[in-house]
Structures are given as C-alpha cells and as structure tokens.
Amino acid sequence: MKNKILTSSCLVLGLLLSLTAQAGEFSGNIGLEGRYFLDDAAYTGQTAGGLALSLEPEYKHKWDNDNNVFTVKTFSRWDQKDDKRNHHDIRQLDLVMATGDWEFQAGISRVFWGVTESQHLVDIINQTDGAEGTDGEDKLGQPLFRVSHIQENGTVSFYLLPYFRERTFGGKAGRFRAALPVDTNNVSYESTKKEKHIDYAVRLTHTFDALDVGLSYFDGTARSPLFKPDLRSGVLKQHYPLIKQVGLDLQYTGEEWLWKLETINREAKKENYTAAVGGFEYSFPAITESGSDLGLLAEYHHDSRGEVLQAQFQNDLFLAARMSLNDAEGTEFLAGTFFDLDHQTKIFRMEASRRIGKGLKLNIEAQTFMDVDKKDALSNVKKDGFIQIELQKYF
Amino acid sequence: MIKYILPVAIALFSVNVMAETPEEKGFRIAKAAEASNDGFGDNTADMTMTLKNRAGQSSVRKIHSKVLEVKGDGDKSLSLFDTPADVKGTSMLTFSHGLKTDDQWLYLPALKRVKRISSRNKSGPFMGSEFAFEDLGSQEIEKYKYKYLREEACGKGWKCHVIERTPAYKYSGYTRMMSWIDTNAYRLVKVDFYDRKNAKMKTLVSTGFKQYLGKYWRPNLMSMQNHLTGKSTTLQWSNYKFRTGLSHRDFNKNALAR
Structure with a gap:
C-alpha cells in the first residue's frame, strides 16, 4: 500500500514536472535592504539599523489557454542583526485549474480580500509575516483548497484551510517590538487540535455596474494572537483563539472618486467586536503635460474595542497623497499620516519607488511616530522611526 | 414605366449623395470601417513596446493580449505584462463601453490583489510610453464625432479617406485627430493627434498590414512619434491568433489573477 502511494505521488509529481518543463517560466528578485533608525533603541538587546538580503524566486507554468497554472514561489530573508528575521517560507506551491464555470485550487498560496489602502480588515486567509515587514502586507503561504463558481458578474468561493501558520516576529535584537519580545516557541491555542484545526471560509463577490461588493465568512483560528506578558521568563506569550468573522467590503468606482468601505464583526469566547475602515480616493486630472497622476486618500478607522493593544486604529484618520509620474521608470510616491483622533498620536509614512536601469528597482520607505500618547499601543515602538532603502534586481 | 423609374431613382440617389454632409460621410466611413472588423470573435497576440527617448536610449515592455468581441457593447480585453521584470505577472482587465466609462x-x-481602478486618466501615458490609454483602448464608433475632409494618396499606391475625429468622451488629451483610412479595406494607416492647445502633438503610422481569416487586417508595426518631446514608441505585434476559443469565462477577476 505504502509503495502504491509513493509510486502514484511520484507519478503525479513527474507528470507535473514534465508539463512544467515544457514552457515554464522562471523569474524572481533578489534585494538588498539597508535600514537606518532615527532614534536610539528603547530596550536593551535591540540594535541599530543594518543590512538585510532577500531572495524571492518563482517558477510558473501555464497551459491550456492559461486555464491551468502551476506555481512555486519561495521567500528567504537574511538579516545582519536580528536572527529571528532570518526566515524562509513557501509563499506559493499550488495548482489552479479552471474548467467551465468552476475554478479549483490546491496547495499553498496567498489570498487577498478587500478594497481599502491603509488597513486590510477583511483580508484573513493568510498569516502576517511579522518578522518581514512593518505594514502587515507581507504574508505567509497558507495551505488551502478552494472551489470557486464563476458567474457572469461575480463568484462564490469555498475555502478549506487544513493547517494554521503562527505569526512570525522579530527577535530580541529586532526593533518594532514591546519591552518584552514575543515568545514564538510556546504558543497556546483555544482549539485542542492546535495548528491542525481545520478552518473554513466562504466568499461571495459581485459587480453591480460601478459597485463591487464582497461578503465573506471565516470560521477558525484567529490570525492575530492575543498577548500575555510572562514576567518570569521575560516574554510575551501568544494565544490563538477560535473566531467567527463576517466581513463586508464595498467599492464604488466613479470617474474621479473611488469610495471604499470594509467592515468586520468578530465573535470569540472572550470578546466580540466590530471594526470598520472607509473613505475615498480622489484623482485629479493629469496635472502636467507628461500626464502625471495625483490622488488624495482619506480613510477613517473605527474599532469597538477602543484603545487596546490589538486595536491599533480605534478612532483614527488616515490622510495621504499618491503620485504616479507615468514615466518610463514608473516613478511613484505615497505619503500619508495616521491621526489618532482620541489624542495627539500620529504616524507618518512615506513610500517611493522607481526603476533604475535594466531590471533594477529602487524602493524607499520611511516611517516616524509623533506625539505618541502613553495609552497608545504605539508607545512601545515610538523610538522605531526609520528610513529604509532597498535595491531589487529582477530576473 | 421602368424607363422612367430608373432615371428618377438615379436622380434621387445622387441628390442623396450630394446632400450628404461631411459629418455624415465621415460617420458612414467610420461605420463601414467598424463593420469590416465585425465577427472576428476573439484574438490573442504578443506586443513588444519599445520606448525611445531623445537621446536614443530605449526600454522594452512585453505584453500578451487577449481580446473578446462583445456584440452590442465594447470589447473585453486582458493584458498580461511580461517585462519590465518588476511588473511581470501584473495584468489588466478592461470592459470597454462606448461613451460610458470603461470598467477596469x-x-x-x-x-495577489485585484483592484478596480478608475479609467478616467485616458490621456495618461501607458507605462511611460508615447501611447496614451485612449490610443490603445477599443475604438467604439460612438466615442468620436467625424468629419470627412478629402481623399488623397497615402503611400504604396493606396488611396485614403482623410477624416477628422473629435473625441466625444470626457477627459481626452486631444482636441482632434486626423485619420487616414485606406479606401480599399479601411486600414487605419496614419493618425495625427492634436493636443488640448490644438498643436500637432503626435503621429501614429501603422505598417506591415496582414490579413487574417481572409478578412481582418492588422498592422504588425505601429510607430508613435511625439513631435513636442522628440520621444517615440513602437509597437511590434506578433503571434496573432484568431478564434482561439476564448469566452466570457476568460475575462473576469478570477481569470485576471491566474
């Protein structure tokens, strides 16, 4: 029996490889990142900025009019200072097959849900790669099975998530942490099956002319842990509760105005809460002869839990300007500020990118915290304002 | 009886032709040009876009495109970017409509995010090239007002209708375009674009026309020269395939993300 399974899995793998060997494409990027912190570290053990290297190769094979796609994508990070930031992940290893009105997916992948820019509330399938980035947009590969029924103006998708991924965190040497570093070894779960608890999710999307609507339901282990300080061992312990979450996202796309809303309701044993983020993006007509685009964004954040560690944006306003030069180098800027409306705390964030030469891209990112209130969870990281310069080589 | 009817009919017909205004004639030709493209069904093609600046430095974008003809509305299209390498895998889905704004x-x-975007910035350059989004979009007949100007030779022994087109949609970067359409097969050989100050801004020349399925003409080279900046962009088309079996199922948000 064992032999049979081995033989058949080898056959399947062999078949996949022979298919992929025909017309597969290899691509990816390698990046060198330098980070400079504006202030001295707040806690002992933390280091100043330094260099880090990343590698993200991808292999993709599409066949049958792009109806079938096989992808492998891995990510590796080597950090000069923080060994907890040294990590490797399978971002994607999956097969997507479309046939008729159905689409099937099996493997490890990344799923994105939602419409807003400054926070992704509805997006829940993947775990955040917290060791990697500070904006929560880096995600770990999630093992999943998906079946989607594709209708004329929408889709219905069912997700089965057979394995849970714990969040990654930087270590003692890293910045962006509280006084106590997060313990990533002894993690507790509400489910007795721990990371083997099977989560599931359903998502409906529909386009009504200029309005795009998404409705989702998730039942399983929360991606965001609850933290409990363990003063004896000097760490923050993580606990992952079971939750049920309903999410709604809306976008109205006009000519100059985009209106966006995301809202969730989460039920758990300890707490039920609702959160929302909504606002607009206004695009100005081409502002120069060369056709640059300027957009203004405003998004308001609400969280019924109020000022707690887990709810960073409970009554906050995000204002930003985005500019694309539409030049051959694809130059883009984004600068924005989060204003906490309960007190004076502000986060300023800036991103810029530009192609320089063949296959090279320059990314600049900066973030500072201003007038941080003692009650705000951000007071832990208020000394971690930084400027980061990254050079990526695409191949 | 017939003896009388025929001359009368001819007289009426010629009166009709005489009475056709330049606007009506321009529209009639545009309509015939559109009809000549009816029924292509779907097509796929590879496009190599080469940008050249005044100093002669060039950069290349490669895009695979799929188009589905939609009866009674604008076409659906899906563009998949291959180079520059940092945008590899990015794709764009467009449902074009006549005067109504396109869905994009x-x-x-x-x-892995699908983002609905505003298609308002029609005059903006496509990936830093000399082609604006509005130059590459589906050219529905109701998007312009037409005026027939004259007929003249336009190279290769061809004769062309010279027609002035004025954008009827909002946010165009042009006041008007002069189009040279060959009288034989309605191939768009040349277009002069006039900017908002009515200065001649760009010229597009299409060459290497090939006929597919015995009916549909497509150029293999389109060259856009910007007279104001000295920059130019060429579009080299290859691997044109028609009626490949694409359907509406290949033009949705899921297909976009595959």
Missing part, C-alpha cells in the same frame, strides 16, 4: 481591474501579483 488591475491585478497586482505581489499582494
């Missing part, structure tokens, strides 16, 4: 979605592979 962008897929960003790094986040």
